[in-house]
Amino acid sequence: MALVLSKQQARRSPRRDREDRAHRLLLAVCALFALVSLVLVPLGLRLGWDEIVYASRFGPYAPGTGPGVPFSAPRTRGVPLLLAPVATWSDSVPLLRAWLTLLATAALYLGFRPWLRALPGRPEVAPLAAGLYGSLWIALFYANAAMPNHYTAMGAAGAVGLFLHRRPTVRTCAGVAGGLALATLMRPNDGAALAGPLLVAAALVPLWRSAARAGAALAGFAAGFLPWAVEAYVRFGGVRERLDAASEVQGGLGPTDSALHQLTVIDGPLLCRPCAGDGVRPPALEWWLLLLVLVPLGLWAVRGLRQASAGAWLAVAVGVSVALPYVFVVPYTAPRFLLPTHALLAVPAALGMLAAVRAARRARLRAPALGALGLAVAAHLAVQLPLASSNFHIQQSARHDWERVAGVLHEHGVRAPCVLRGNTSVIPLAYVAGCAPAYRGDGQRPSALVLRRAAPPAWARDWTRVPVPDTYSRGWAVYVRPDA
Numbered sequence: 001m002a003l004v005l006s007k008q009q010a011r012r013s014p015r016r017d018r019e020d021r022a023h024r025l026l027l028a029v030c031a032l033f034a035l036v037s038l039v040l041v042p043l044g045l046r047l048g049w050d051e052i053v054y055a056s057r058f059g060p061y062a063p064g065t066g067p068g069v070p071f072s073a074p075r076t077r078g079v080p081l082l083l084a085p086v087a088t089w090s091d092s093v094p095l096l097r098a099w100l101t102l103l104a105t106a107a108l109y110l111g112f113r114p115w116l117r118a119l120p121g122r123p124e125v126a127p128l129a130a131g132l133y134g135s136l137w138i139a140l141f142y143a144n145a146a147m148p149n150h151y152t153a154m155g156a157a158g159a160v161g162l163f164l165h166r167r168p169t170v171r172t173c174a175g176v177a178g179g180l181a182l183a184t185l186m187r188p189n190d191g192a193a194l195a196g197p198l199l200v201a202a203a204l205v206p207l208w209r210s211a212a213r214a215g216a217a218l219a220g221f222a223a224g225f226l227p228w229a230v231e232a233y234v235r236f237g238g239v240r241e242r243l244d245a246a247s248e249v250q251g252g253l254g255p256t257d258s259a260l261h262q263l264t265v266i267d268g269p270l271l272c273r274p275c276a277g278d279g280v281r282p283p284a285l286e287w288w289l290l291l292l293v294l295v296p297l298g299l300w301a302v303r304g305l306r307q308a309s310a311g312a313w314l315a316v317a318v319g320v321s322v323a324l325p326y327v328f329v330v331p332y333t334a335p336r337f338l339l340p341t342h343a344l345l346a347v348p349a350a351l352g353m354l355a356a357v358r359a360a361r362r363a364r365l366r367a368p369a370l371g372a373l374g375l376a377v378a379a380h381l382a383v384q385l386p387l388a389s390s391n392f393h394i395q396q397s398a399r400h401d402w403e404r405v406a407g408v409l410h411e412h413g414v415r416a417p418c419v420l421r422g423n424t425s426v427i428p429l430a431y432v433a434g435c436a437p438a439y440r441g442d443g444q445r446p447s448a449l450v451l452r453r454a455a456p457p458a459w460a461r462d463w464t465r466v467p468v469p470d471t472y473s474r475g476w477a478v479y480v481r482p483d484a
Contacts, residue, residue: 045395268394
């Protein structure tokens with residue numbers, strides 16, 4: 001008996017050794033992700049527009065004067081839940097960003113750890129896929145941000161990886177449900193796009209046909225969707241009413257074609273609304289070009305391995321499913337929207353990279369082949385890392401403009417209680433200035449207008465115009481009501 005066990009352990013040892021090495025490499029990738037993100041996007045960056053909305057749910061970040069920041073229909077309670085351990089008791093932005101960096105790093109690890117065993121015989125896929133995803137400027141920029149998309153991406157990656165495990169144990173099913181719940185809690189539309197292909201696979205594909213897998217996917221989606229649905233009835237009168245309100249806030253959801261815009265925003269801006277003036281910058285397309293080469297190569301490399309091939313194709317299918325609404329339904333775009341797609345496509349891309357490395361090692365001119373692969377990786381980093389840094393500096397300067405505008409408002413007597421209207425960035429401007437934001441059609445008479453590169457409406461042409469000096473974005477002007 002002991003001899004049999006010894007032989008079995010000997011047979012398992014090489015596989016376990018590979019998994020252990022891949023696991024250690026995954027830990028190293030996650031640590032490097034945290035370090036590089038901290039270097040490129042320092043913790044002192046002011047809160048952005050969306051971050052202000054989420055953080056202001058808590059007392060330390062609530063406006064000191066005036067009403068609270070509106071929490072519109074498209075937003076969910078997922079991000080405030082992430083912030084709660086720090087934001088409930090401290091208003092320190094660096095501390096909050098440090099906490100979020102820890103969370104984002106843990107999420108990266110949990111999202112890709114299941115892939116150590118998801119594709120039999122390919123444990124190295126996990127650290128490579130994590131490295132590919134984690135090297136994207138979008139992932140690095142949002143590592144310490146109070147935004148949902150990275151967590152949606154990691155919930156999706158973890159759920160799909162666990163779904164592929166050969167036996168649907170209680171542990172793996174709980175992981176599938178947890179990943180789906182996280183993704184849905186952050187963005188219900190992404191959760192639905194993720195759950196759909198998994199349910200189809202659990203019902204129709206013999207390799208994964210399992211009531212346990214289907215139940216885990218349904219339970220996870222339901223758990224993440226329930227808070228959104230309850231709030232829909234409490235605040236908006238129902239799910240349909242909330243969807244209608246969300247569509248209105250987002251400029252009308254419906255048939256559209258944003259495919260080209262997904263290419264133009266790959267290097268920024270953080271939000272493209274509208275995208276008519278943005279262009280395609282060839283160097284920034286290198287990630288899409290890498291995917292175009294590596295994903296087919298990865299699928300081809302495992303074509304004879306039933307489980308690995310099916311798993312790679314499922315990752316592609318789910319990644320495409322999550323991307324489709326942002327291409328054909330949402331009338332604006334942002335690079336962060338496709339983070340779940342990038343995370344899932346990183347898996348077959350990692351398979352392609354492994355295949356390329358093996359081919360280079362077998363090549364007659366081994367050193368030049370490996371050198372070419374090294375140059376490709378260096379070129380990828382040479383594009384992505386500067387993009388993370390440049391977008392940080394852009395946001396740092398642009399967000400400082402809000403304080404300059406608030407200073408001009410205060411100098412000209414606009415103080416709480418006050419109402420602010422403008423043609424852009426109304427919520428963060430009002431938050432920083434201590435005013436309430438006004439919106440078109442709400443009937444509120446503003447205390448001041450803040451306009452950028454726009455003329456005032458007819459009813460405000462006699463208001464006092466004060467240009468805002470020394471701003472990063474040119475064209476800011478404040479129009480103060482005479483009796484304000």
